[in-house]
Amino acid sequence: MMTHASNATPPAAGAAPTDTHEHSGESYPALVWRRFRRSRLALVGLAMLLLLVMLSVFAPFFAPVDPTARNSANSYGPPQTLSWYSEEEGFSLRPFVHPYEESFDPVTYQPILEPDTGERIYVTFFARGWEYTWLGISLSRHLIQLEDGSPLHLLGSDALGRDLFSRILFGSRLTLLLGVLVVAVSVTVGTLVGITSGYFGGRKDNLIQRITELFLAFPELPLFLALIAILPQAAQASTLFLLMVGILSILKWAQLAREVRGKALSLAQLDYVKAAIACGASDKRIILRHILPNVMSHVIVVATILIPNVILAESFLSFLGVGIQAPLISLGQLLNAAADFQAVGAYPWLLSPVLFILLAVLAFNAIGDGLRDAIDPYGKVR
Incomplete structure (x- = not known):
């Protein structure tokens, strides 16, 4: 049986993977995006992540109440629901909320705040409210406010009467920032250590791997608790934040270093790397031009999966x-x-931050799964 020789030429060594069904002019990033957007779950995760990032970056604009403002009169206030209809007055073209009405528990005689359905307070958009500073600019506009100037508690208030929704927006900003910083440090250290270990090999590889195994041998939770317990509690909050970033980064790089080391070992044996060595290319050039680009796809996927782990930690x-x-x-x-x-049990809205944590974790996991399939050079494109 005769076979016909293929006219297609194999890709150059070290070149980005391509697909036989794609146009020759399509770049690798475009191919990855086309594969990624075929996953509906990944697109949903990306939309959720963009929404969370937007709410976090512009938290002062979306927060109806100053997150640090205390109001003892609204202690443990229930969530106020935006409504367009009430049985007394019917439909309304403008959303409104019902103000709090204080009552007492017949058993414990503790004060209870309940919505007064007989009264309305209308909502205004892009109105002036509490003043804040964003990028050095003093502003007072907010997306949503009550027309009488009273605080709006969309997710209720805490024991000190502080608005829970506004505090969640500011809290998600810090939590996401912490996750990004920890992953940036862990990925940078893990990638450099893994490439160095796998490319050079020999004694350097043995020494680096023993150190990596030492970090992997530590149980994370007891070590985290021990390290954080010795932090100076009298230090400034920003200092404690940076120290926590360092502590969470200590053990997160080791597993990535092992994975990158395995890929670097296999890449160092390829013909184009040996050709570069024979031509006299420096180790720095070989690592940056040939090894690093070929492990970045794996590093990106690991980073998207590592961020939710840091958020949960x-x-x-x-x-x-x-x-x-x-x-x-x-x-x-x-x-x-x-x-x-x-x-x-008495104030279930205190668990509202769990919803934002779940959304962030699910969004990053969905994006990580989509990227893992999209960057696979052997994945089938439909």
Whole structure:
């Protein structure tokens, strides 16, 4: 049986993977995006992440109430729901909320705030409210406000009468920033250590791998608790934040270093790398031009999966009271108010930060799964 020789030429060594069904002019990033957008779950995760980032970056604009403002009269106030209809007056073209009405529990005689359905307070958009500074500019416009100037509690208030929705927006900003910083440090260290170990090999590889295994041998949770317990509690909150970034980065780089080292070992044996060595190319040029680009796809996927792990770790540590400290606000710190089961049973809206944590974790996991399939050079494009 005769076979016909293919006219297609193999890609050059070290070139980005291509697909036989694609146009010859399509770049690798365009191919990855086309594969990525075929995953509906990944696109949903990307949309969720963009929404969370937008709410975090522009938190002062979306926050109806100053997150640090206390109001003892609204202590443990229930969520105020935006409505367009009431049985007394029917439909309304403008959204409104019902103000709080104080009553007493017939058993414990504790004061209870309940919505007064007989009264309306209309909502205004892009109105002036509490003043804030964004990028050095003093502003007072907010997306939503009540026309009488009273505080709007979309997710209720805490024990000190502070608006929970506004605090969640500011807390998500700090939590996402922490996750990005920890992953940036961990990925940078892990990638450099892994490439160095896999490319040079020999004694350097043995020494680096023994150090990496030492970090992998430590149990994460007890070590985190021990390190955070010795942090100077009298230090400024920003200093504690940076120290926590360093602590969370200590053990996160080791696993990535092992994975990158394995890829670097295989890449160092390829013909185009040996040809570059034979031509006298420096180690720096070989690593930056040939090794690093071929491991970046794996590093990106690991980074998207590592961020939710860091978010969960911060939330857990702050929930225990050994993480982010006041006056800084994080999602885990907000959950610390829900540590009392009796308070959660009486005021379930204190668990609202859990929803934002779940959205962030699910968004990053969905994006990571989509990227993992999209950057696979052997993946089938439909």
